[in-house]
Amino acid sequence: MFKKGSRHSIDARIRMSRAQKGNKNRWQGGRITLNNGYIAIRIDGKYVLEHRHVMEKHLGRPLKKYEQVHHINEDRTDNRIENLLLLSSTQHNRRHRRLLSRDSTGKFRQKTH
Numbered sequence: 001m002f003k004k005g006s007r008h009s010i011d012a013r014i015r016m017s018r019a020q021k022g023n024k025n026r027w028q029g030g031r032i033t034l035n036n037g038y039i040a041i042r043i044d045g046k047y048v049l050e051h052r053h054v055m056e057k058h059l060g061r062p063l064k065k066y067e068q069v070h071h072i073n074e075d076r077t078d079n080r081i082e083n084l085l086l087l088s089s090t091q092h093n094r095r096h097r098r099l100l101s102r103d104s105t106g107k108f109r110q111k112t113h
């Protein structure tokens, strides 16, 4: 990864490791980041979406087709149960429509309804 003989400051190393995190489909020991930003993990030889898997474990049952798992902080790689919210697809779409109304700085716009 590092060029032979080249020296990197700590700052440069941090910058490089940050850049690597942005790489798609990088192997992370059976854990892959999909192009859509979600994490897939290997269970019994096949890939499942990690956030759905975490929610199913939490509930102790498989998710229904219409049930979707939302990332509260919008980080699709943050699949801690505290960050996951079980919603119906209708509720989920509604929530994302609201998220889309953020301004260019990423702040939520104040809505009056």
Ligand SMILES: [Zn+2]
Pocket (backbone or CB within 6 Å): 069, 070, 071, 092, 096
């Ligand atoms: Zn969502």
